[in-house]
Amino acid sequence: MANAPDVVLSDLQIALMRVLWLRGECSTAEVAEVLAQERGIKHTTVATMLTRLEKRGVVALRRDARQVYYVARVSESEVRRSMVSELLGSLFGGDAKALVSHLVDEAEIAPGDLEKLRKKLARGGREHE
Template identity: 25%
Template sequence: MKRKTSLPTLTKAEEEVMQIIWQLERCLVRDVIEQLGDPDMPHSTISSVVRILEKKGFVGHKAYGKTHEYFPIVTKEEYAQQGVKSLVEKYFGGSPKKLVSFLVQNDDMNLKELNEVLKLLDTNKKK
């Protein structure tokens, strides 16, 4: 599903929690804390971050009494697409070609990977 409006930017902490919610698909705050691997993390801190994510439109919840089960509303792909688009606009003048050129010139993309990208482009063109 394509969004007509852009998504708000996430802070580093919000993005870290969102990555876990994307991975788990449905979770409680305690599940997020467990995945963070920090048993001393206050429940209230993560709960606040999750509520902010809900306010920003990234997650929804289903209530079971006082317990809330959270689930992503925005897909990881939607957020990534917006992030890449923003990166290309900010740093490469809106040109994906300049981004690919940058990656190749800085040895971040080898010929095999470049060839795979070309194949993907060709496949998309045929669709």
């Protein structure tokens, strides 16, 4: 996957990318079919979004006759990391403790998950669960 430190996507772009992350290479029609069922999105909108994401380097395209296929060039974890970093910087002034405190205070983290988080922090956050 490409190095993508500044990939921030909209909700709809993430939905589109999830199709590619789950299925791998897909035609525009295949992505449009999934998003039409899930969100009522039209084929032309999906085609436009894919073209824009390709120009940004987020997806790559391959042409086969008249059919165009797309594949993700960035992983879900790269996008997640980039978007959390953006949120951390813009909303919490780079203070990770403030972000975690907010999540705990707002009950975004279930009580049972707090113990898992403590253990992960004790290990230095090295293991991916």
